[in-house]
Amino acid sequence: MTTATLTPTIERLPRDESFAASADPAAVQRTATALRQHGFEVEVVADAASARDLVLSRIPAGSEVHSGASATLAAAGISNAIEQSDDYLPIRPRIMAMDRATQGDTIRKLGAAPDVFVNSAQAVTEDGSIVFASFGGSQLAPIASGAGKVILVIGVQKIVPDLATAIQRIETYALPVEDVRIQELYGMRSKINKLLVLRGEFPGRITIVLVEEPIGV
Numbered sequence: 001m002t003t004a005t006l007t008p009t010i011e012r013l014p015r016d017e018s019f020a021a022s023a024d025p026a027a028v029q030r031t032a033t034a035l036r037q038h039g040f041e042v043e044v045v046a047d048a049a050s051a052r053d054l055v056l057s058r059i060p061a062g063s064e065v066h067s068g069a070s071a072t073l074a075a076a077g078i079s080n081a082i083e084q085s086d087d088y089l090p091i092r093p094r095i096m097a098m099d100r101a102t103q104g105d106t107i108r109k110l111g112a113a114p115d116v117f118v119n120s121a122q123a124v125t126e127d128g129s130i131v132f133a134s135f136g137g138s139q140l141a142p143i144a145s146g147a148g149k150v151i152l153v154i155g156v157q158k159i160v161p162d163l164a165t166a167i168q169r170i171e172t173y174a175l176p177v178e179d180v181r182i183q184e185l186y187g188m189r190s191k192i193n194k195l196l197v198l199r200g201e202f203p204g205r206i207t208i209v210l211v212e213e214p215i216g217v
Contacts, residue, residue, distance in 0.1 A: 008183070010183050011179075011183065011189075012176065012179075012180060013179055015172065015173055015177065016172040019160075019169045019173035019174075020157055021157060021214075022155075022214055023156045023157065023159035025212075027126055027156075027159050028210060028212065031124060031125070031126050031128070031159050032044055032208075034125075034126060034127050035128045037128060038128040038129075038199060038200040038201065039201040039203045039206075040130075040198075040200075040201055040206050040207070040208050041203070041206070041207045041208065042208045043207065043208070043209050043210070044212060045209060045210070045212065046213070047211065047212070048075060048076040048077070048211060048215050049077075051076050051078070051153050052076045052077050054209055055153060055209060056078075056081055056085075058149075058207060059082070059087075059088055059116050059118075060116070061087045061088070062087070062088070062089065063088055063089065063116050064088075064089045064091055064115045064116070065089065065115060065116040065117075066090075066091040066110075066111055066114035066116070066118070067079050067082055067090075067092060067117070067119060068118070068119035068120070068139040069139075070119055070153075071120075071217045072215050072216025072217075073120060073153060073216075075215050076153060076215060079092075082118065091111065091114055095110055095111060111141075111142065112138075112141045112142055113141075113147065113148075114146075114148070115147070115148045115149065116147065116148065116149045116150075116151065117142040117146075117147035117149070118151045118153070119150070119152055120152060120153050120216050121152055121154050122158065122166075122169065122174045122217075123158050123159075123160050123165075123166035123167075123170060123174075124154055124158055124159055124160070124166075124208075124210075125159075125160055125161065125162055125163055125165075125166055126160070126161050126162070127162065128199070129163055129166070129197055129198065130154075130197070130198040130208070131166040131167070131195065131196070131198075132196040132197075132198075133174065133175070133192045133195055134192075134193065134194045134195075134196070135182075135190055135191055135192075136193070137193070137194040140194060140196045143196065148205075149207070150205060150207070151206075151207045151209065152206065152207070153211060153216075154208060154209065154211065154216075155213065155214050155216050156212055156213070157215075158216075163197065170192060170195075173217070175192055178190045
């Protein structure tokens with residue numbers, strides 16, 4: 001007699017697909033201008049390959065570099081390029097090899113203050129704010145202040161008019177996508193427990209790479 005393996009049912013939240021559409025070129029330029037006025041360095045590139053090349057060129061050789069668990073970075077090949085390069089000291093492979101039960105403090109400290117942190121964001125507004133959502137918050141600390149340098153790769157489908165629409169995009173598009181991923185990986189539901197909004201930065205610390213095609217969530 002054989003026993004059938006039960007596959008957990010994936011629950012799916014409604015998803016607003018309008019937030020997957022690319023912003024028009026005028027909105028991209030308004031966003032880039034506003035971000036620069038708020039102290040962010042901004043580069044606009046055509047595609048994922050160009051974003052990858054630019055990001056890698058901005059990471060100094062020998063740097064301890066960490067990256068978020070980002071669909072954008074994965075799609076652009078940035079995560080793999082960082083972790084497989086001999087030019088950097090990637091933190092993520094070190095963390096993944098550690099025992100969270102006995103080395104939790106070391107993991108927390110390594111992830112919070114790298115030389116360079118590379119990630120994406122869930123939304124960016126035309127008036128120059130960048131919005132992040134997180135379940136646990138580990139990716140927020142280096143962005144807010146812990147990392148020496150931050151590079152954010154953001155597809156232009158994430159550009160929205162204002163902060164209220166940014167929150168709407170997170171709740172009705174990014175969360176439903178992430179919720180499915182978390183259920184498939186861990187058998188639990190995702191939640192928006194923590195939000196970070198960047199409205200300005202000291203010049204030179206954060207570079208925004210706007211990709212002129214949809215990439216990531």
